[in-house]
Amino acid sequence: MTSTSGDPRNFALRDESGEKTSTFTGQVPRQAALKVARRLDTADSEAQASREEFRLREKGTKKLHIYEGWAWREQAPEDKPGWMAETITEANVSKEGIEYLDEL
Template sequence: MVREDGKRNFVLVEDDGEETSVFSGKYPRQAALKAARRLPAAPSLEDVDGKATIRLRERGTDKVHVYEGWAWIEEKDDDAPDWMDDEVTRANVSKQRIEHIES
């Protein structure tokens, strides 16, 4: 279901089928990036050795968006605010497919 501000809610589906967290965004990729930032982060982009499967079910539909995601740690940008930690977690995702849940 699309909210008034254009954002949609996506529920993280675990391997056992349990739905745990809700991420929102105008597009599924935005929600997948938010979910990927919660993955265990590699020390740097060059050290990323594996990708996790992220499955997001769009609320109100039978669509499950499947992504491969990975995360790493970087130094913060020079123009970042002072209150921000010196190291930040970055993430990237790659869409694999869309599945449909059978009722």
């Protein structure tokens, strides 16, 4: 199955035992990984953030994307909209690789 570049793809977050815990959507795996990273324990700064490894299974494929992610809190920009909180969660990820599973 192929998709066009604008179609969203679904990625299942897998725990250590390989069980699906949540589903995240993104046009590319990194977009979904950033959504996962924002849910990690946040630190007061990026330098203090602890890195956590997680795995995203791309639905409909045998690909398992492996990422290391971290999150931290920052002050919202001065020109923020009125509904935005004073502090926001920022995140970053680093791709560690791809594994190919036997089963679909």
